[in-house]
Amino acid sequence: MALSEKAQATREKIIAAAAELFYRNGYHATGLDKVIRRAGVTKGNFYYHFPSKEALAIATLDWQYERFSTEIREQVLSRRGNALEALLNLLNYMAGRQKKQHEEGQILGCYFGNFALELSSVSPAVRDKVNAVFASYAELIEKLLRHARKKGLISESLDPGQLAPVILGQIEGAILLDKARHQPGNFDQSIEFIRNYLESS
Amino acid sequence: MALSEKAQATREKIIAAAAELFYRNGYHATGLDKVIRRAGVTKGNFYYHFPSKEALAIATLDWQYERFSTEIREQVLSRRGNALEALLNLLNYMAGRQKKQHEEGQILGCYFGNFALELSSVSPAVRDKVNAVFASYAELIEKLLRHARKKGLISESLDPGQLAPVILGQIEGAILLDKARHQPGNFDQSIEFIRNYLESS
DNA sequence: ATAACAACCGACCAGTCAGTCTGTCGTATC
DNA sequence: GATACGACAGACTGACTGGTCGGTTGTTAT
Numbered sequence: 358m359a360l361s362e363k364a365q366a367t368r369e370k371i372i373a374a375a376a377e378l379f380y381r382n383g384y385h386a387t388g389l390d391k392v393i394r395r396a397g398v399t400k401g402n403f404y405y406h407f408p409s410k411e412a413l414a415i416a417t418l419d420w421q422y423e424r425f426s427t428e429i430r431e432q433v434l435s436r437r438g439n440a441l442e443a444l445l446n447l448l449n450y451m452a453g454r455q456k457k458q459h460e461e462g463q464i465l466g467c468y469f470g471n472f473a474l475e476l477s478s479v480s481p482a483v484r485d486k487v488n489a490v491f492a493s494y495a496e497l498i499e500k501l502l503r504h505a506r507k508k509g510l511i512s513e514s515l516d517p518g519q520l521a522p523v524i525l526g527q528i529e530g531a532i533l534l535d536k537a538r539h540q541p542g543n544f545d546q547s548i549e550f551i552r553n554y555l556e557s558s
Numbered sequence: 559m560a561l562s563e564k565a566q567a568t569r570e571k572i573i574a575a576a577a578e579l580f581y582r583n584g585y586h587a588t589g590l591d592k593v594i595r596r597a598g599v600t601k602g603n604f605y606y607h608f609p610s611k612e613a614l615a616i617a618t619l620d621w622q623y624e625r626f627s628t629e630i631r632e633q634v635l636s637r638r639g640n641a642l643e644a645l646l647n648l649l650n651y652m653a654g655r656q657k658k659q660h661e662e663g664q665i666l667g668c669y670f671g672n673f674a675l676e677l678s679s680v681s682p683a684v685r686d687k688v689n690a691v692f693a694s695y696a697e698l699i700e701k702l703l704r705h706a707r708k709k710g711l712i713s714e715s716l717d718p719g720q721l722a723p724v725i726l727g728q729i730e731g732a733i734l735l736d737k738a739r740h741q742p743g744n745f746d747q748s749i750e751f752i753r754n755y756l757e758s759s
Numbered sequence: 760a761t762a763a764c765a766a767c768c769g770a771c772c773a774g775t776c777a778g779t780c781t782g783t784c785g786t787a788t789c
Numbered sequence: 790g791a792t793a794c795g796a797c798a799g800a801c802t803g804a805c806t807g808g809t810c811g812g813t814t815g816t817t818a819t
Contacts, residue, residue: 364796383676385586389777400778402797410777463679473738474675475584478664488738522735522744523751527724530731534723537674537689543723550724554755565766590807601808603767611807 368406369420371396376417380465384414384475411480414472418486421468422493440504441511445552447501448528452544455532459541466536470529495521505555512558524551569607570621572597577618581666585615585676612681615673619687622669623694641705642712646753648702649729653745656733660742667737671730696722706756713759725752 374396378387389410393403407413433450434443458464465471469490477484502517531547575597579588590611594604608614634651635644659665666672670691678685703718732748 361795367796382680383586385584385676386680388775390775399798401780401782401799404778405796465679466675470734471675473734474667474672477738477740478666479583479587484738484740488740491735491738519747520751523728523732523748526731526735526744526748527728528731529734530727530729531724533671533674533730533734534692534727537678537685537692539678539685539689543727546720547724547727550721562765568766589805591805600768602769602810605808606766 364406367398367402371398371403371406371413372416372420375413376421376468379414379417380468380471384472411482414476414480414483415486418469418472418483418490422490425468426493439508439510440501441555444498444501444505444555445548448548448551451528451532452541452548455535455541455544459535459539463539464532464536464541467529467532470532491525495525498524511555515555515558527551565607568599568603569617572599572604572607572614573617573621576614577622577669580615580618581669581672585673612683615677615681615684616687619670619673619684619691623691626669627694640709640711641702642709642756645699645702645706645756646749649749649752652729653742653749656736656742656745660740664740665733665737665742668730668733671733692726696726699725712756716756716759728752 371392375387375392378391378395389400389403392413393400396403403413407416429447429450433447436443436446438446455464469487472483473487473491477487499517499521502511502515502520505511506513506515506517527547527550528544531543534543535541572593576588576593579592579596590601590604593614594601597604604614608617630648630651634648637644637647639647656665670688673684674688674692678688700718700722703712703716703721706712707714707716707718728748728751729745732744735744736742
């Protein structure tokens with residue numbers, strides 16, 4: 358088990374390096390050699406841990422999902438406030454990430470959205486994984502909307518089940534536009550729009 | 559000029575082949591050899607017309623923009639109806655394209671959105687081009703909203719300049735989600751949402 | 760006829776791609 | 790001390806990458 362811990366650390370080093378490079382340059386534009394050099398690992402070692410580059414991609418998706426989920430849980434959902442505030446805090450938190458990236462040089466977008474567009478028409482495995490991630494986030498939004506509705510924070514006429522994917526799509530689209538524009542702004546505007554819609558329907 | 563016409567035809571053959579392959583498999587996943595084989599053209603001929611693969615990508619973006627713009631103009635905007643109906647027709651027309659793709663096998667998404675996410679953090683030239691395309695579409699939406707507002711079809715309280723990018727983002731996001739889900743549906747739901755919002759604000 | 764040039768041909772290049780293979784090292788078990 | 794195995798090393802493969810280059814064609818102007 359002592360060795361297994363070291364192996365686990367190696368595995369994570371590879372995933373972390375790959376996630377960074379995939380995020381920055383895209384999947385196809387990132388060679389395996391770059392990944393293993395950055396991870397400080399050899400070819401043989403890589404293929405001991407992963408059967409293929411595609412498997413690595415999926416591992417990074419799982420890893421990022423896990424990281425991002427706990428980040429949200431700790432930084433956003435743990436804060437006190439009602440369900441509607443929690444939802445808006447979540448959106449603002451993500452917008453803040455965008456802005457931070459912009460200050461650091463460039464907006465890299467949504468890790469899952471990037472993979473969705475680059476690979477989902479070419480790799481079913483990646484598509485399924487990305488899809489599961491989106492479904493999970495839509496579910497979170499739906500849950501918050503349901504709570505908000507139950508507490509009377511948003512109108513009874515709003516359908517959380519229908520609204521949640523719309524909001525998720527709005528977010529992904531705003532991130533895409535901000536990445537293309539190389540400047541944040543669409544995201545904030547979308548949040549403002551959603552907030553206004555939810556509060557005045 | 560007779561030769562120039564033939565050369566122009568060759569150039570367009572290359573662009574058409576590349577656009578199809580880039581759309582289907584992505585930019586990096588598409589080798590130049592595949593492009594020239596599909597276009598029925600040789601390597602030398604290709605590099606006579608284009609200085610690089612990146613330049614080809616930009617040419618396809620221009621080409622697709624031109625094609626799609628005239629398609630919209632002829633199929634959607636020429637039909638009679640007020641500005642609000644025109645906007646909704648436009649959205650429904652795009653949703654119809656999605657559905658057709660789905661019936662043909664798989665949803666390929668938005669050509670510009672795909673490039674935006676795969677290349678805009680890596681190629682400034684592509685980013686600028688995609689950005690110009692988005693700006694143009696946002697402008698079209700804004701124009702329709704302004705007309706609709708002037709005619710009293712939508713509320714005075716709605717700001718076309720702010721709303722247009724939000725709607726564009728909503729569309730791009732819905733397409734992304736549909737592509738990831740391998741199934742249309744989000745697009746229609748988004749249209750329904752937008753329609754409802756515009757008519758009842 | 761010939762010169763000039765636009766358009767095209769395809770062999771070739773160095774480099775990179777994902778992936779394979781043989782082998783080694785350290786540790787744990789017997 | 791031998792055996793076994795998990796973890797790693799890295800040279801190597803063949804296919805493919807984007808891109809180059811010397812040469813050929815077809816047409817047009819002189």
